[in-house]
Amino acid sequence: MLNKLYDWVDERLDITPIWRDIADHEVPEHVNPAHHFSAFVYCFGGLTFFITVIQILSGMFLTMYYVPDIENAWESVYYLQNEVAFGEIVRGMHHWGASLVVVMIFLHTLRVFFTGSYKKPRELNWIVGVMLFGVILGLSFTGYLLPWDMKALFATKVGIEIAASVPVIGESIKILLAGDSTILGAQTLTRFFAIHVFFLPAALLGLLAAHFIMIRRQGISGPL
Amino acid sequence: MAAGMLMPMVRFAVDPILQEHGAGDYILTDQAVADLTEEPVRVDFAYEQVDAWYTSEVTSSAWVYKEGDKIVALSPVCKHLGCTVNWAADPEHPTQFFCPCHAGRYEKNGQNIAGTPPLGPLDEYQVEERDGYLAIGAVQANTIV
Numbered sequence: 415m416l417n418k419l420y421d422w423v424d425e426r427l428d429i430t431p432i433w434r435d436i437a438d439h440e441v442p443e444h445v446n447p448a449h450h451f452s453a454f455v456y457c458f459g460g461l462t463f464f465i466t467v468i469q470i471l472s473g474m475f476l477t478m479y480y481v482p483d484i485e486n487a488w489e490s491v492y493y494l495q496n497e498v499a500f501g502e503i504v505r506g507m508h509h510w511g512a513s514l515v516v517v518m519i520f521l522h523t524l525r526v527f528f529t530g531s532y533k534k535p536r537e538l539n540w541i542v543g544v545m546l547f548g549v550i551l552g553l554s555f556t557g558y559l560l561p562w563d564m565k566a567l568f569a570t571k572v573g574i575e576i577a578a579s580v581p582v583i584g585e586s587i588k589i590l591l592a593g594d595s596t597i598l599g600a601q602t603l604t605r606f607f608a609i610h611v612f613f614l615p616a617a618l619l620g621l622l623a624a625h626f627i628m629i630r631r632q633g634i635s636g637p638l
Numbered sequence: 639m640a641a642g643m644l645m646p647m648v649r650f651a652v653d654p655i656l657q658e659h660g661a662g663d664y665i666l667t668d669q670a671v672a673d674l675t676e677e678p679v680r681v682d683f684a685y686e687q688v689d690a691w692y693t694s695e696v697t698s699s700a701w702v703y704k705e706g707d708k709i710v711a712l713s714p715v716c717k718h719l720g721c722t723v724n725w726a727a728d729p730e731h732p733t734q735f736f737c738p739c740h741a742g743r744y745e746k747n748g749q750n751i752a753g754t755p756p757l758g759p760l761d762e763y764q765v766e767e768r769d770g771y772l773a774i775g776a777v778q779a780n781t782i783v
Contacts, residue, residue: 484692575720579757589655599689601654 439630444637455529456634458522463622465515469553470615472508480560482607484600487562512554519550531635539628546621549614556610562603570606571598664766664773669702671709671767678703678725678735678746681711683774700763700774701725701735703746705782710747713761713777717750718742723760735760749783759783 424430443449445456479494479501481487494501523543526532532540559570578588585595593601667683678701687696700711701723712735714722721739728736728743734751735744743751748760762782764775 572719572721575718586655590652593654594689595654597687597689600692601690 442634442637445634455521455525458518458525462515462518462522465511465518466618466622468507469511469515472504472511473611475504476508477611482560482604484562484603487560487603491561508557512557515550516554519547523547529635529638536628536632536635539625539632542621542624542628546618546625549618549621553610553614553618556606556614559603559606560610567598570602574598664764664768664775666768667772667774669772671770671772674702674704674709674772676703676705678712680714680725681772681774701760702765702772705747709765709767709772710782711763711765711772711774712748712780713763715761716742716756717758717760718755747782748780 445453447454447457476494479490479498481490491505495505496502526540526543555570555573559566574588574592577591578584580587589595591602591605592598593605665683665685667681669679669681680699681702682697682699684695684697687694699714701714702709702711704710714724716723716737716739718737718740721737723735723737723742723744725735726732727738728734728741731743733746735746735748737743737756740755742754742756744756744760745751748762750756750759759780761777762780763777766773766775
């Protein structure tokens with residue numbers, strides 16, 4: 415049944431080469447943990463992506479209940495965690511995944527560094543990777559404020575002061591992030607929400623596409 | 639065309655940077671000026687804060703002491719990363735302001751102590767005396783250090 419449906423579409427649109435090009439390629443022996451168990455270090459990039467997908471999905475579902483408003487943000491988080499079925503699980507996925515994705519991207523960076531995979535011709539992919547690292551840290555920073563509890567508020571106060579310590583443009587960065595020159599409040603929360611769910615994920619997806627296209631172009635770096 | 643689409647959005651996003659801020663009014667506290675000494679005391683005060691669409695009553699505080707006839711009111715916001723400093727909170731330095739976050743210290747006049755994290759002196763509030771009571775104005779950079 416499904417085969418027939420596939421053939422019917424394939425006959426008209428010739429989709430086989432498209433998915434073959436994406437999914438059907440050899441995994442070299444030196445990066446396959448089934449051959450050498452120590453090759454598990456080559457899995458960190460894929461694991462980072464896997465957790466990122468979980469973050470995007472769990473985050474999409476969290477916004478069904480979350481309200482980015484200082485009067486209701488904390489209440490809505492409390493409600494979705496304690497009153498909604500599996501709320502603790504879905505929020506837990508997003509909460510723990512956020513830490514895990516930083517750990518994984520760091521391990522992936524270490525692997526690329528110690529195997530020398532950043533060397534010619536892969537310098538551009540290293541640069542995109544560093545930008546991805548920055549975007550992930552930005553997502554962590556902006557997401558931290560959203561529950562709007564005391565820890566979130568004061569951590570963000572400190573984070574914004576760190577941003578303000580940039581020479582010359584620090585004060586402008588601070589106001590751009592906080593939405594006000596002195597208050598960390600209603601406008602800060604809406605801004606961080608917008609950055610967290612729209613701006614940074616858009617940048618993340620674009621950079622990820624570039625990261626993966628370059629991997630397919632250049633192939634996986636050779637054995638040590 | 640790209641500029642036509644982007645310009646409104648960029649201006650929209652940077653609006654907080656370009657917004658004019660009116661000079662702050664003085665806030666009357668319940669601290670009698672006659673009771674002030676050379677020892678800094680914490681003076682709490684409340685005011686109405688307008689945060690875009692959200693107006694609320696906010697409490698803040700200042701460390702106030704007398705230097706001769708002059709009243710000095712220092713902001714308690716640490717110049718390192720914005721924690722709150724306290725007078726004589728560190729038993730080893732009873733005549734200094736102390737920040738519990740990273741052990742930043744300041745002299746009584748707000749001068750940051752070299753070798754501790756803060757990079758500048760504590761900010762200062764503008765002050766006025768009204769009918770014998772202390773009134774606190776806008777925050778400005780420290781003028782007495």
